[in-house]
Amino acid sequence: MKKKQVSLKDIAKEVGVSIATVSYVLSKGKDSRVSDAMSEKIREVAKRLNYQPNIIAQSLKSGTTNTIGLILADISNPFFANLARVIEDEAAKYNYTVIFGSSDEKATKSKQLIDFLSSRQVDGFIIAPSEGSEDQIHALQQQGIPVVLIDRFFPNISTDYVIIDNYESSYRVVAELIRSGHRRIGMLAYTDGLYHMQERIRGYQTVLSDNQLVEAPEWLGKISYTNGKKEIEAAIDSMLAGDKPIDSIFFATNTLAIHGLKYLGKLNKKVPDDIAVVSFDEGEAFDFYYCPLTHVRQPLEEMGKAAVQSLSNRIKNPKIPQQAICLSAEVVVRKSSSTTTSK
Amino acid sequence: MKKKQVSLKDIAKEVGVSIATVSYVLSKGKDSRVSDAMSEKIREVAKRLNYQPNIIAQSLKSGTTNTIGLILADISNPFFANLARVIEDEAAKYNYTVIFGSSDEKATKSKQLIDFLSSRQVDGFIIAPSEGSEDQIHALQQQGIPVVLIDRFFPNISTDYVIIDNYESSYRVVAELIRSGHRRIGMLAYTDGLYHMQERIRGYQTVLSDNQLVEAPEWLGKISYTNGKKEIEAAIDSMLAGDKPIDSIFFATNTLAIHGLKYLGKLNKKVPDDIAVVSFDEGEAFDFYYCPLTHVRQPLEEMGKAAVQSLSNRIKNPKIPQQAICLSAEVVVRKSSSTTTSK
DNA sequence: AAGATATGCTTAATCGTTTAAACAAAAAAA
DNA sequence: TTTTTTTGTTTAAACGATTAAGCATATCTT
Numbered sequence: 057m058k059k060k061q062v063s064l065k066d067i068a069k070e071v072g073v074s075i076a077t078v079s080y081v082l083s084k085g086k087d088s089r090v091s092d093a094m095s096e097k098i099r100e101v102a103k104r105l106n107y108q109p110n111i112i113a114q115s116l117k118s119g120t121t122n123t124i125g126l127i128l129a130d131i132s133n134p135f136f137a138n139l140a141r142v143i144e145d146e147a148a149k150y151n152y153t154v155i156f157g158s159s160d161e162k163a164t165k166s167k168q169l170i171d172f173l174s175s176r177q178v179d180g181f182i183i184a185p186s187e188g189s190e191d192q193i194h195a196l197q198q199q200g201i202p203v204v205l206i207d208r209f210f211p212n213i214s215t216d217y218v219i220i221d222n223y224e225s226s227y228r229v230v231a232e233l234i235r236s237g238h239r240r241i242g243m244l245a246y247t248d249g250l251y252h253m254q255e256r257i258r259g260y261q262t263v264l265s266d267n268q269l270v271e272a273p274e275w276l277g278k279i280s281y282t283n284g285k286k287e288i289e290a291a292i293d294s295m296l297a298g299d300k301p302i303d304s305i306f307f308a309t310n311t312l313a314i315h316g317l318k319y320l321g322k323l324n325k326k327v328p329d330d331i332a333v334v335s336f337d338e339g340e341a342f343d344f345y346y347c348p349l350t351h352v353r354q355p356l357e358e359m360g361k362a363a364v365q366s367l368s369n370r371i372k373n374p375k376i377p378q379q380a381i382c383l384s385a386e387v388v389v390r391k392s393s394s395t396t397t398s399k
Numbered sequence: 400m401k402k403k404q405v406s407l408k409d410i411a412k413e414v415g416v417s418i419a420t421v422s423y424v425l426s427k428g429k430d431s432r433v434s435d436a437m438s439e440k441i442r443e444v445a446k447r448l449n450y451q452p453n454i455i456a457q458s459l460k461s462g463t464t465n466t467i468g469l470i471l472a473d474i475s476n477p478f479f480a481n482l483a484r485v486i487e488d489e490a491a492k493y494n495y496t497v498i499f500g501s502s503d504e505k506a507t508k509s510k511q512l513i514d515f516l517s518s519r520q521v522d523g524f525i526i527a528p529s530e531g532s533e534d535q536i537h538a539l540q541q542q543g544i545p546v547v548l549i550d551r552f553f554p555n556i557s558t559d560y561v562i563i564d565n566y567e568s569s570y571r572v573v574a575e576l577i578r579s580g581h582r583r584i585g586m587l588a589y590t591d592g593l594y595h596m597q598e599r600i601r602g603y604q605t606v607l608s609d610n611q612l613v614e615a616p617e618w619l620g621k622i623s624y625t626n627g628k629k630e631i632e633a634a635i636d637s638m639l640a641g642d643k644p645i646d647s648i649f650f651a652t653n654t655l656a657i658h659g660l661k662y663l664g665k666l667n668k669k670v671p672d673d674i675a676v677v678s679f680d681e682g683e684a685f686d687f688y689y690c691p692l693t694h695v696r697q698p699l700e701e702m703g704k705a706a707v708q709s710l711s712n713r714i715k716n717p718k719i720p721q722q723a724i725c726l727s728a729e730v731v732v733r734k735s736s737s738t739t740t741s742k
Numbered sequence: 743a744a745g746a747t748a749t750g751c752t753t754a755a756t757c758g759t760t761t762a763a764a765c766a767a768a769a770a771a772a
Numbered sequence: 773t774t775t776t777t778t779t780g781t782t783t784a785a786a787c788g789a790t791t792a793a794g795c796a797t798a799t800c801t802t
Contacts, residue, residue, distance in 0.1 A: 064759065418790095432749060461789090753794070757790095766780090768779070
């Protein structure tokens, strides 16, 4: 029942000619020296038999698969999902197929994915690297496999990357809270040592000290990626409980914001009257939140396009110098950071 | 600079033995007749050179890629995104890689994707078929390529599929509106002729007539997939404008619900007091909506698992009889369908 | 000791495609 | 007419892995 796909061989047999001739006609078109009559006939038979070239065989021969491996933290997170969609569409323009994988921020999983995709001979990688994956990235470079990092990068190894200015964005969005009169500003961030998170924290801390606001230790809540929800609630509790309870909070990612906002709801805190809020990222989820959020809007479209562009450049010419792209993000000011009216 | 991946040949040369011997050791393990000393040596060299088998070559030889093609309407739609994630994880358990594509509900795009994925020699397909793609599905079957349809199916061709009982779910969720005292119930659906949409409409119409409610023509708004937003607003306007303005509305998909709810917000209609609402699907987006929605909760997890399971069965044994799986969905009753208090 | 069996490895074909090189026949140049 | 060039097609090797079959040696049988 399982009919084999038709191959060049089948066409060759049908026409009564060698496989090579068929290949020349079908892959070279006018550039081959095959006679017009023969070309015509071959093309007709190919069409009749519904010939589709076997890309696996082409890949084996050419050593190139026109496929790129995309490793993200978590594809069910809207930030990454949207980024993935942009990358997929953009890659299609360059005639690349994308194969995805979610690392769940674990270096072990990221290693598995890299090995897996490498053995599938992807032509290059776009990776949002997880903590502790420097070696993996470095190893890829050693093997001469093109890699572009996205969203995060490692300052101590030289790679192509596309990021945003996390320090600057963080500074500006928190400055917005200060501008509107808030003085006791908490921040929820992840514990990991990834550079982009460090930069977001640095932005927060710098803008505080630039404004002579002395940060209380419990204001900065560090959450581990794995059991986030519990820790988020505990962190918010202690920010609100201290002798200097916060009047506003900065969420360093959209996931932190979603859980954080839900918890504030449970505590019956009204935004922005009881507590003002600013956040990184934006998602459909916030469209229905009762108070529009002041947030850092990352240029996903540009990031995705730049990453595919860079990767394509490097695949075409591995010797080009490092491409380090840092985009700036927009701070969108909405109601959630506005001045408390009742105080 | 571009170092070629190490192959069996490289190991063979290094050890001073034939390629076949290396292959036997690495792929057959203890079952080969290669001496322990030699096996040891080969394994050590393979490890030292960081050998990774070339899956492209294996695929060419075996004629199987351990890859499945997944074609969905739109991967940026949370319903499909979540379904995709379930399928990806489940497929991984069967040692399958998933390659995605979004058809955007267009038969032409779906055709392209099928051709593209076929030439990449996927072992099978999971497809949420778009309108007018019967021929494509049928052609795949003719070629003996395993296909499992998901979310929708075609009643006139015999395929494996996994769906939910759309008629039943629709009937039950609208019945909930009637139970809580609503009499003038609108519905927003898509125009397309796909079976699942027809069934949802049939459920709505049947429950109305079963309750002696005579439907006004403007109560059923049919929206085209492409320029949805405009049409949604127009349809809602006319539902509210007639001499029998609706007191409640049923959204046939989550996308319709999102746009519909936003528009109701613009019109300053409060849910459920001004208008009650029930919907198909659920998403993060609704978590922050002020009024929890009564909705049909599709068993995504089960659907995805069943689809992968079915496909795997058929790949293993193409001759098994048709697998038609119809799951039942849960109607989650929340506040949005509750009785109007002020009337 | 002679034949049978087991052991350990190699040869060669195969998957479907590409492409340099070879070759025969026809056309052009000498 | 002979040589050269062009035209149209075929041969064969290659990509990397798998695997049936082959072929020496070595080890058992009896």
